[in-house]
Amino acid sequence: MPTHNQHKRQFLKYSSLGLAIAALPKFVFANSKVLQNKVNPNFKADVELEFTAKNSEVQILQQGNKTVVQKFVAQVLTGDPSTVLNLSDNYLGPIINLHQGQKVRVFFNNSLKEPAIIHWHGLHVPQHSDGHPMYAIQSGQQYVYEFEVLNRAGTNFYHSHTHGETGRQVYNGLAGLIRVTDTQEQKLDLPTGEYDLPLVIQDRTFDSNNQLRYVRKMPERMIGFLGDMILVNGKPNIEFAVKSRTYRFRALNGSNSRIYKLGWDDGTPITVIATDGGLLQQPVTKPYVMLAPAERLDLWLDFSGRKLGAELILYSLPYQGVMSGMYHRMGRMQSKHITPGTKFKIASFKVTTIVSDSPPLPNKLVPIPRFTAKDVNNLANPIPIGLSMQHMSALINGKSFAMHKTMPMEQVELGSNKKIKIFHAHSMGGGRMGMMSKMLSMAHPIHLHGQQYQILSRTYSGNNPKAYATVKEGFIDNGWKDTVLVMPDEEIEIIKPFADYTGLFLYHCHNLEHEDLGMMRQFLVS
Numbered sequence: 001m002p003t004h005n006q007h008k009r010q011f012l013k014y015s016s017l018g019l020a021i022a023a024l025p026k027f028v029f030a031n032s033k034v035l036q037n038k039v040n041p042n043f044k045a046d047v048e049l050e051f052t053a054k055n056s057e058v059q060i061l062q063q064g065n066k067t068v069v070q071k072f073v074a075q076v077l078t079g080d081p082s083t084v085l086n087l088s089d090n091y092l093g094p095i096i097n098l099h100q101g102q103k104v105r106v107f108f109n110n111s112l113k114e115p116a117i118i119h120w121h122g123l124h125v126p127q128h129s130d131g132h133p134m135y136a137i138q139s140g141q142q143y144v145y146e147f148e149v150l151n152r153a154g155t156n157f158y159h160s161h162t163h164g165e166t167g168r169q170v171y172n173g174l175a176g177l178i179r180v181t182d183t184q185e186q187k188l189d190l191p192t193g194e195y196d197l198p199l200v201i202q203d204r205t206f207d208s209n210n211q212l213r214y215v216r217k218m219p220e221r222m223i224g225f226l227g228d229m230i231l232v233n234g235k236p237n238i239e240f241a242v243k244s245r246t247y248r249f250r251a252l253n254g255s256n257s258r259i260y261k262l263g264w265d266d267g268t269p270i271t272v273i274a275t276d277g278g279l280l281q282q283p284v285t286k287p288y289v290m291l292a293p294a295e296r297l298d299l300w301l302d303f304s305g306r307k308l309g310a311e312l313i314l315y316s317l318p319y320q321g322v323m324s325g326m327y328h329r330m331g332r333m334q335s336k337h338i339t340p341g342t343k344f345k346i347a348s349f350k351v352t353t354i355v356s357d358s359p360p361l362p363n364k365l366v367p368i369p370r371f372t373a374k375d376v377n378n379l380a381n382p383i384p385i386g387l388s389m390q391h392m393s394a395l396i397n398g399k400s401f402a403m404h405k406t407m408p409m410e411q412v413e414l415g416s417n418k419k420i421k422i423f424h425a426h427s428m429g430g431g432r433m434g435m436m437s438k439m440l441s442m443a444h445p446i447h448l449h450g451q452q453y454q455i456l457s458r459t460y461s462g463n464n465p466k467a468y469a470t471v472k473e474g475f476i477d478n479g480w481k482d483t484v485l486v487m488p489d490e491e492i493e494i495i496k497p498f499a500d501y502t503g504l505f506l507y508h509c510h511n512l513e514h515e516d517l518g519m520m521r522q523f524l525v526s
């Protein structure tokens with residue numbers, strides 16, 4: 001008798017792309033329901049946290065009224081008290097400090113008036129602790145997460161993941177940063193404490209009453225919400241007072257849809273020591289770096305040798321090619337002060353103290369074993385992630401998100417490594433529809449839950465190399481990644497491992513308006 005898996009593989013072989021939709025096996029539901037809201041007594045947590053999502057008021061703008069926000073607050077119930085680092089007077093949730101091997105239990109209370117669920121973006125955790133929108137809890141309910149930190153040292157991100165509402169909830173404040181450390185990182189002499197700082201970049205629009213404005217009309221849903229003002233670590237016009245030494249700034253693009261091209265305007269290059277999945281094998285220095293929504297880059301900023309009072313400004317530098325002319329005009333209307341792709345200030349750094357020593361940049365960080373062709377079992381037959389947009393829809397392989405469904409090509413064996421090809425699928429609509437979809441082409445930051453992946457190749461085949469040249473030096477493709485920016489006319493191949501956990505793991509565009517519009521699917525690992 002063929003096993004369930006053999007059946008499935010045959011099914012996979014004979015069903016053509018996108019036609020068959022397999023229902024989810026029953027056991028996945030069964031499992032998840034049992035685990036959902038109970039403490040597993042066999043899970044011996046090293047640290048227990050309580051998270052609450054609630055409405056709050058925060059003084060974001062210096063002048064005038066406080067702003068009504070939605071906010072995560074957290075406290076340590078048992079274990080290391082430094083696990084939670086609260087940011088004072090902020091809509092961002094606290095920084096969560098974890099280390100590899102630690103077992104974490106989180107009690108999440110929803111004190112909002114609407115459903116919510118937390119996703120630990122970047123962490124490789126079991127399905128029931130991954131914040132799948134099927135687990136969104138109602139006002140007044142509690143959800144229990146239990147997971148072991150398997151990740152390497154790096155910077156991760158937590159945020160609300162309520163289907164259809166993720167964009168609005170994250171915009172209203174439901175997000176925060178996670179730092180993971182491990183023994184390999186601790187052997188390196190990297191900046192710590194006051195020299196290891198967050199750089200969470202977000203754009204927001206305020207009304208005349210200092211309240212957040214979130215619009216979800218046609219242009220916003222199609223190109224994504226673009227704010228009018230840049231906030232860093234939850235504050236406008238941020239200026240860091242720094243010492244004349246080196247710093248680690250953990251940059252996270254926490255914006256709904258805006259893409260940044262980070263750089264100095266005097267041509268000083270920028271050095272990166274980590275990507276989404278943590279420390280690189282060695283530091284990488286670039287003229288500028290691209291940072292798409294949900295991507296993280298740990299920047300090595302060196303102020304040594306600078307004079308007292310020196311001021312440096314980190315910008316988003318001008319770029320082109322992330323969207324068609326039509327979108328560009330819509331974006332300009334939406335965000336009057338900062339049109340996508342124009343130059344604007346992110347943060348300034350002022351040298352206020354001169355110190356004599358500064359940790360040098362290590363020339364080796366942490367080895368990254370590379371996947372090769374022999375590590376994947378579908379080399380000739382990569383799993384497609386075909387991106388397309390039509391009027392008021394954003395699709396993957398021609399489909400919208402369906403809460404409990406996967407296609408056969410989305411069903412993968414536990415323990416396998418898969419080659420995945422991410423591309424713009426304009427032809428899926430065919431003829432006129434295909435043309436239209438090409439006009440609606442834009443860059444999509446594609447995020448896959450579960451384990452971090454590696455980028456095999458990035459190929460541009462468009463007919464505007466001049467525009468592409470304004471961004472192409474800024475991608476760091478040799479680290480572990482969970483989110484990759486796919487430019488128009490680009491095709492990206494990745495290798496993604498599916499180890500450790502069975503169940504449903506989402507993949508989606510992290511332009512949050514696209515995600516909410518349905519540009520999300522999931523893998524079933526079994």
Ligand code: C2O
Pocket residue numbers: 119121159161294447449506508510
């Ligand atoms: Cu940060 Cu499913 O996302």
Ligand code: CU
Pocket residue numbers: 119120121122447448449
């Ligand atoms: Cu995620």
Ligand code: CU
Pocket residue numbers: 394443444445509510511514515519
């Ligand atoms: Cu998108």
